[in-house]
Amino acid sequence: xxxxxxxxxxxxxxxxxxxxxxxxxxxxxxxxxxxxxxxxxxxxxxxxxxxxxxxxxxxxxxxxxxxxxxxxxxxxxxxxxxxxxxxxxxxxxxxxxxxxxxxxxxxxxxxxxxxxxxxxxxxxxxxxxxxxxxxxxxxxxxxxxxxxxxxxxxxxxxxxxxxxxxxxxxxxxxxxxxxxxxxxxxxxxxxxxxxxxxxxxxxxxxxxxxxxxxxxxxxxxxxxxxxxxxxxxxxxxxxxxxxxxxxxxxxxxxxxxxxxxxxxxxxxxxxxxxxxxxxxxxxxxxxxxxxxxxxxxxxxxxxxxxxxxxxxxxxxxxxxxxxxxxxxxxxxxxxxxxxxxxxxxxxxxxxxxxxxxxxxxxxxxxxxxxxxxxxxxxxxxxxxxxxxxxxxxxxxxxxxxxxxxxxxxxxxxxxxxxxxxxxx
Amino acid sequence: xxxxxxxxxxxxxxxxxxxxxxxxxxxxxxxxxxxxxxxxxxxxxxxxxxxxxxxxxxxxxxxxxxxxxxxxxxxxxxxxxxxxxxxxxxxxxxxxxxxxxxxxxxx
Numbered sequence: 001x002x003x004x005x006x007x008x009x010x011x012x013x014x015x016x017x018x019x020x021x022x023x024x025x026x027x028x029x030x031x032x033x034x035x036x037x038x039x040x041x042x043x044x045x046x047x048x049x050x051x052x053x054x055x056x057x058x059x060x061x062x063x064x065x066x067x068x069x070x071x072x073x074x075x076x077x078x079x080x081x082x083x084x085x086x087x088x089x090x091x092x093x094x095x096x097x098x099x100x101x102x103x104x105x106x107x108x109x110x111x112x113x114x115x116x117x118x119x120x121x122x123x124x125x126x127x128x129x130x131x132x133x134x135x136x137x138x139x140x141x142x143x144x145x146x147x148x149x150x151x152x153x154x155x156x157x158x159x160x161x162x163x164x165x166x167x168x169x170x171x172x173x174x175x176x177x178x179x180x181x182x183x184x185x186x187x188x189x190x191x192x193x194x195x196x197x198x199x200x201x202x203x204x205x206x207x208x209x210x211x212x213x214x215x216x217x218x219x220x221x222x223x224x225x226x227x228x229x230x231x232x233x234x235x236x237x238x239x240x241x242x243x244x245x246x247x248x249x250x251x252x253x254x255x256x257x258x259x260x261x262x263x264x265x266x267x268x269x270x271x272x273x274x275x276x277x278x279x280x281x282x283x284x285x286x287x288x289x290x291x292x293x294x295x296x297x298x299x300x301x302x303x304x305x306x307x308x309x310x311x312x313x314x315x316x317x318x319x320x321x322x323x324x325x326x327x328x329x330x331x332x333x334x335x336x337x338x339x340x341x342x343x344x345x346x347x348x349x350x351x352x353x354x355x356x357x358x359x360x361x362x363x364x365x366x367x368x369x370x371x372x373x374x375x376x377x378x379x380x381x382x383x384x385x386x387x388x389x390x391x392x393x394x395x396x397x398x399x400x401x402x403x404x405x406x407x408x409x410x411x412x413x414x415x416x417x418x419x420x421x422x423x424x
Numbered sequence: 425x426x427x428x429x430x431x432x433x434x435x436x437x438x439x440x441x442x443x444x445x446x447x448x449x450x451x452x453x454x455x456x457x458x459x460x461x462x463x464x465x466x467x468x469x470x471x472x473x474x475x476x477x478x479x480x481x482x483x484x485x486x487x488x489x490x491x492x493x494x495x496x497x498x499x500x501x502x503x504x505x506x507x508x509x510x511x512x513x514x515x516x517x518x519x520x521x522x523x524x525x526x527x528x529x530x531x
Contacts, residue, residue, distance in 0.1 A: 025463065025479060028461075028462065031462075033461055033462075033466070034459065034461050034462070035459065037466065082457060082459040084457055084459070084466075084468035084470075085468070110457065112468075112470055134455065134470055134471050135470055137473060
C-alpha cells in the first residue's frame with residue numbers, strides 16, 4: 001500500500017504519475033467524488049468565431065444565460081464544495097462584460113480559474129494583469145501551427161489573433177500558459193511545429209481529442225485523424241509528450257502500447273462535469289444533449305445537489321458492464337473509450353469507441369446508421385457569417401422552427417450581454 | 425514563494441524517501457487546499473497547479489497535524505502509523521515534499 005501518489009499538472013484533467021497501485025484509486029474515482037476535480041463552466045454561448053468543430057455549437061448568446069449574481073452564487077457553492085478550480089470556456093467567455101468581475105470573485109473565494117479563449121480580448125494590459133495572479137491560468141485555442149491549417153477550422157484571422165494574445169502573455173512574463181490544440185487530420189502532422197511554437201512563447205502544449213460534439217458532429221467525419229494518424233499521435237506522445245498535457249483525452253489509444261499518463265477513465269459525472277451558460281449541468285463538456293443532462297444550478301439545492309443526487313450521475317458511477325468490449329483484451333486499459341464519441345456517431349454506449357485503437361471502431365461505424373445518430377442540442381450557431389469570415393455560414397444544417405423567434409439574441413454576440421433575467 | 429529554512433530554493437525533501445527528513449518539523453504549504461474524499465483526500469497546489477491524491481485517511485491525519493508536531497515522525501506516531509509501515513509513509517511524505525505540497529518549517 002502506498003499512501004500517496006503524486007500527480008502531474010492539474011490542468012484540464014488530472015493526470016497522474018502514480019507511485020502506488022493505481023487501479024484501486026481509479027476504481028474509487030469511478031464511484032464518484034465528493035466534488036468534481038475538473039469542472040468545466042461555459043459562461044456564454046456568444047462567440048466571435050464559428051469554429052467548425054465547436055463542441056457547444058456556440059455563436060449567439062442565450063438570453064437565459066446566468067446573471068452575474070447567479071454566477072457568483074455558483075462560485076459560492078464551488079467554494080463550499082472545495083472545487084479547486086474551474087475550467088471556464090464558452091463560447092468566448094471573455095466577451096461577457098462581467099467576465100473579469102467573475103474571475104476576481106472566484107479567485108477571492110479560493111476557486112482557481114483556468115479559462116479558454118481564442119485570444120480576442122487578451123491585449124497587453126490584460127496579459128499583465130493575468131500574469132500577476134497565481135490563481136488564474138489561460139489556455140489559448142489554436143488548431144494549427146500555420147494560419148492555413150488553423151483558419152480552415154477556426155476562421156479567417158483566428159491564427160493571427162491567437163498569436164497576438166500569446167505574444168502579449170509572453171511579454172507580460174506569463175510563463176506556462178497553455179496552448180491548446182484539438183488534434184485533427186490536418187494538424188496531426190504539425191506536432192513538432194506546435195511544440196516548438198509553444199516553447200517559443202514559454203507556453204505548455206496541450207493536445208486534446210476531437211469529439212463529434214456540437215458542430216463537431218458535422219465535421220468529425222472529415223476532420224478526425226485516420227487510424228494511421230492516431231498511431232502516429234500515440235507514438236509522438238510516448239516519445240515527446242512528457243511535458244505535453246492531454247486532458248486525459250487519449251485514453252482510447254492505450255491498446256497501441258499501454259496507457260498514456262493520466263487517469264485513463266471516462267470521468268463523466270464521476271470526476272468531471274459541465275455547467276452550461278444557462279446553468280444546465282451535463283455529465284461532460286462533450287455531451288451537451290438531454291440524454292446527459294443531470295439537472296440545473298437553478299434548481300433547489302443548486303449545483304451541489306445535482307452533483308450529489310442526480311440519477312444520471314448515480315448511474316454513471318455504478319459499475320459498468322463493458323458490453324461488447326468486455327471480451328476484448330484491451331478493455332482494462334481503454335475502458336470502452338469516450339461515451340460522447342460513441343453517442344454522437346450513433347454507436348451503442350457499451351460498444352467500441354469509433355476510434356477504437358484495436359480496430360473495432362471502423363466496422364461499428366460502417367454498421368451504424370448516421371441518420372439515426374442523436375443530434376447535438378441545443379444549437380446557438382450564428383445564422384449568417386461572422387466578422388472576419390465574410391459570407392461564411394456555420395456549417396450546420398438549418399433546422400427551421402426549432403427555436404421560437406426572438407428567443408435568442410441574434411446578430412452581434414458581443415453586445416447586449418448585460419441583459420439577463422430568468423431566475424428560479 | 426516561501427523558502428524553506430536553510431534551503432537553497434530546492435523543493436524540500438526532494439530525491440525520494442531517502443532525502444526526506446522525518447525528524448524535522450513540516451507543514452502543508454499555505455497555497456495547498458486539502459479536500460477529504462472517501463478514499464483519503466485530494467490536494468491541490470494553487471502555485472504549481474498540481475493535484476495529488478492521498479490514498480488513505482491515515483496519511484490525511486498525518487498531513488493535517490504536521491504543524492502541531494515537532495517532527496513528521498511524531499505526527500505519524502500520533503496518527504497511529506505502526507513502526508513497520510513508517511517507510512511507506514516516509515515515501516509518501518517525500519513525494520508530497522517533492523511536489524511542494526508540504527515544506528519544512530521552523531521548529
